[in-house]
Amino acid sequence: MNVLCLVELDEAGVTDASLRALTFARSLATGGPAAPGATGPVVAAVAFGPADRVPASLLGRYGVTEAYVVEPSALDGYAPQAWARTLEGLLSVTLAAAVVAAGTDCGSEVLAHLGALTGQPMAANCLTASPEADGTLAVSRQRWAGLLIEDAILDGTPALLTVATDVVPPVPVDDAADPAVLVHEPDLDPADLRVRAAVSAGRDGGVSLATARVVVGGGRGVGGPDGFAPLEELARLLGGVVGVSRVVTSQGWRPHTQQVGQTGTKITPELYLACGISGAIQHMAGCASAKHIVVINTDPAAPILSRADYAVIGDLAEVIPALVAALKERA
């Protein structure tokens, strides 16, 4: 089956979320019957930006066989409905039976528009998809921010899917070849451009919560807005950032940008050190992909202890300053 995948570009080339979406697109393409007369399934990628910024060899390493680029002269910047219209136009060019995007703000929004433009259903945050004999797809997808999995049947051509990017790993191919990069001119409707983004300059430096290697988490147990200084210091010593629970943001102790969880940020660090957090499932939905979870909590029966690797039972106001002192001494 031919599959078209939306690829988001960044300074490093292609976003990590898009590499995961490409991996998903490739397994979907090779899992089904090939298009009639074709030598092999096509994994087509489409990116928006200057052609010289499209990293062909990186795309090739992730199984892309054809790359389309929409240059700023044709469509400048992010306009969700115009991006969806472009994907719609590429369906007949690529003979794609499925369209895939990362389950990011951008990918989810563009595929929702494509669903509305084509009148097709869209399955959000998929983990797996495989063609059935009757032409439908068997999919598994996240509900409840990943706390539940739904097994479902997706009808319709093209099949529209976003990929749960915190779960599906990015896997390169063995026999990579650079795809041709073809400039594509989309056929847009004026209404497609009613909503387009003006984008600010990037935040300079600073580690972001979503990509930090270490996150020091603080919950209600921190006690108040003044309790976060030792957590900040610990995060700094570990080269990481502070993340918080919803209790902390809804009390106004910390800004919502620091919230980890279902309605906050999903984190994927090497280490999540969760202090004074009980481990409500909506919080765990944001940190389940952490490689290691270590807990500091006064309550040995707190639910988070049954979802963590290691724990210190104790008052964080005592343990964290002692840990900070020990790390400083060591340095």
Add this chain to the structure above:
Amino acid sequence: MEVAVCVKRVPQVGGRIVVTPDGQDVDTRMSGFAISPHEECAVEEAVQITERLGGTVSVLTLGPAEAADQLRDALALGAHRAVLLEDGGREWGPAGTAAAIVAEVRRRAAEGPGCDLLLLGNEAADTGDYQVGVRVAHGLGWPCATGIKHLEITGDGARARREYRGREETFEFGLPAVITVKEGINLPRYPSLPGRLRAKRAAIEQYQPQWQPEGLRKRALRVPDQPRQQATVLGTGADAVPALVRLLEELGVLK
């Protein structure tokens, strides 16, 4: 300014999520119900807008008769009118839900002052379909912005901002429009006592939209495998710090 807000009644699960034996639903025997935090913020945003600019806030839900509770919660926060679209005991998907919302917005516009701004959550807490707002916008032919965390209403237009990958994206467009918001756009207020009393007495309009089948058909729900079991306890209080430092060393997170 006429603002309408779409909210969805969902189970309020605590420490654990359990699926019914037939695999079709979340077991709600032990849980309460609520709307998603995103939608709470949408209600708050709508109330703040009409406090500034005048006008009314309508809350709208598609759900069972009991979803009147969630409408009353929104009325207690300052919404003025409430509409319950009865789901007829069926599970609705995103396309059908969007169609029912579109029909209700059109019906209102035919009867009186139409809606200038329609607010939804970015995604529902339970199904997480990430699309009802966009589908509603297409149904109405209105512009749409999603995932918004900062909103200004400027005369006859809107300026909406969100953060994406460390940058800020700003969208400007005319009204009427559909905007989906995320938690963080504001800090919702607590309901006042007079607000609660008013909500208790308020009338709720009810309609019965026609259910339609969806192209994504659920077979079963399941809880994903839990890779982690009970945590190994390193020690108690500050005495555990040496063991904690050794662990951090082993995990390779110390510079």
